[in-house]
Amino acid sequence: MEKYDWVSNIKVNLMVFRIVGLWPKGKNYELNLYLLHAIIISGTFGVLHCACRTWKLLTNLNDLEVVAGTAFLSVSESLVVVKMFCLARNIKTFKGLLPMLDNDLFQPRNVNQIDLVTPSLNTWKFMNNLLGVIVTVAVSSYAVAPLLTGSAKKHQLPLLASYPYDATITPFFEITYLHQVGSIFILGICDANMDTFVAAFSLYAGNQLDILCDNLKNIRPGEFKKELVFCVKSYGQIVSFVEAYNEAFNWMIFVQFFTSTVSLALTMFLMTTVEPFDGEFFSFVFYETSLLLEIFIYCWFGNELQIKSARVFVAAFHSRWPEASNSVKHDLLFFMMKTQNVLKISTLGLFDLSLEIFLKILKSAYSYFALVSRLNSDE
Numbered sequence: 001m002e003k004y005d006w007v008s009n010i011k012v013n014l015m016v017f018r019i020v021g022l023w024p025k026g027k028n029y030e031l032n033l034y035l036l037h038a039i040i041i042s043g044t045f046g047v048l049h050c051a052c053r054t055w056k057l058l059t060n061l062n063d064l065e066v067v068a069g070t071a072f073l074s075v076s077e078s079l080v081v082v083k084m085f086c087l088a089r090n091i092k093t094f095k096g097l098l099p100m101l102d103n104d105l106f107q108p109r110n111v112n113q114i115d116l117v118t119p120s121l122n123t124w125k126f127m128n129n130l131l132g133v134i135v136t137v138a139v140s141s142y143a144v145a146p147l148l149t150g151s152a153k154k155h156q157l158p159l160l161a162s163y164p165y166d167a168t169i170t171p172f173f174e175i176t177y178l179h180q181v182g183s184i185f186i187l188g189i190c191d192a193n194m195d196t197f198v199a200a201f202s203l204y205a206g207n208q209l210d211i212l213c214d215n216l217k218n219i220r221p222g223e224f225k226k227e228l229v230f231c232v233k234s235y236g237q238i239v240s241f242v243e244a245y246n247e248a249f250n251w252m253i254f255v256q257f258f259t260s261t262v263s264l265a266l267t268m269f270l271m272t273t274v275e276p277f278d279g280e281f282f283s284f285v286f287y288e289t290s291l292l293l294e295i296f297i298y299c300w301f302g303n304e305l306q307i308k309s310a311r312v313f314v315a316a317f318h319s320r321w322p323e324a325s326n327s328v329k330h331d332l333l334f335f336m337m338k339t340q341n342v343l344k345i346s347t348l349g350l351f352d353l354s355l356e357i358f359l360k361i362l363k364s365a366y367s368y369f370a371l372v373s374r375l376n377s378d379e
Contacts, residue, residue: 004108006101006204009121013128013197020190022084028092038088041186046081049183052161053077059162073159073287075266079259080187083194086252093248097201100241105234106208113214117207120304124203127300128196131293132189138286139188143181145283152177159184195294198252201245202301202345202353208238209308209343213315221323228328232335235312242305242343253298254347260291261361265368267291272373295361302345302353309343 007014017023021038029035053074087094100106108114142159146152155168158180167176212234219227271284316336321329344352351357 003102004114006106006207007098009125010197010200013193013200016189016193017087017197020084020186022087022091022190024091027095029088042081042084042088045179045183045186046084049161049180049187050074050078050081052163053159056160056162073263075259076191076263076291077184077187079255080191080194082255083252084190086249087194090248093244097241097244097248100237101204103237105230105237106211108211109215113211116210116214120203120206120210124196124200124301127199127293127297131192131196131290131297134286134290134293135188135192138283138290139184141283141286142184145280146177191294192290194252195256195297198249199297199301201241201249202298202305205238205242205245205343206301206304206308208234208241209305209312212238213308213311216312216315216319219319221320224320224324225328225331228332228335231316232331235335235339239343242345246345249345250347253345253353254350256298257295257347257357257361260295261365262368264288264291264362264365265372268365268369269372296358298345299353299355299358303355306342306344306352306354309339312339 014023021034021041024030024034024038029038057074108117146156146158155173157167157173157177161167161180163172163176165172167173212231215227215231215234219231267284267288271281271288274280274284313336316332316339319332321332324332346352
């Protein structure tokens with residue numbers, strides 16, 4: 001049977017990273033033109049854009065409406081820059097994880113095992129495509145809003161920002177407009193691809209647990225010891241894979257969850273300040289939906305990893321161990337004791353990714369929304 005290409009599922013993500021300077025050809029960045037390309041892209045459309053947006057926020061802290069209107073998107077944009085930095089900083093680790101997927105221990109043994117992991121792969125692909133569409137629509141709505149409403153004729157930019165020049169006069173207005181549109185497109189597409197890329201590692205770990213459970217259930221009595229050794233090695237490789245992935249991504253996931261909670265609350269508040277069902281309202285709706293989907297993708301596949309990890313113990317018990325020797329039974333029992341420690345994706349040890357955490361984030365976001373609404377009504 002030919003080797004299954006796990007990386008083929010994330011080729012689009014890697015292509016996007018390559019274009020924006022986040023995926024060098026070697027194991028790490030080198031002093032070459034690609035590094036210069038990465039610095040220009042991240043500096044011009046990331047750092048510079050966020051700096052101008054943040055300056056606008058800091059110089060208008062007394063205006064709650066301006067703060068809410070700037071902070072909800074500015075926080076997310078700054079987060080994307082931080083995530084890009086985390087990805088670039090840990091690029092060697094990420095590139096080291098991908099070859100692990102080609103290991104013989106991670107390969108499906110038959111067509112049935114490929115069919116076993118296909119539904120979860122299709123779920124990830126669906127979420128990946130859905131998030132890409134929603135982010136594109138959300139970004140496009142901000143880009144074309146001034147043109148549709150006619151505010152562009154008054155030299156009003158898509159986003160609130162402060163610049164060291166007068167951005168309301170030609171040609172500075174046109175240049176700044178294009179810079180803002182380019183920035184939100186690049187940051188939006190990068191954000192969507194980074195989130196699904198990170199979630200793909202939880203997906204792959206879950207897929208390996210599915211294959212491991214199938215191997216355990218179908219161990220042949222005559223080769224029980226040999227097959228058990230293979231399964232033990234596979235489980236050890238899965239644990240190493242999850243630990244390496246968790247260590248590389250935990251800061252990124254923590255920042256994502258914290259800033260998304262704040263952005264969700266601010267966006268809900270802004271939706272109450274505009275006319276229902278107008279262009280700006282739907283921009284907020286698409287943006288809110290993209291935030292929810294980003295968090296949900298993390299939590300869904302983190303939750304699936306926990307569920308599938310718990311199944312390994314059961315699969316081992318359902319193997320044909322009664323026909324094995326006493327020494328092999330002892331080895332199987334020891335293996336089952338190890339698998340009782342459910343694999344989890346944690347963020348700095350504070351919480352584990354699960355659907356329960358997703359619900360808690362929604363509750364926290366609503367609490368922040370209620371607080372901001374109350375502060376606004378008191379004014």
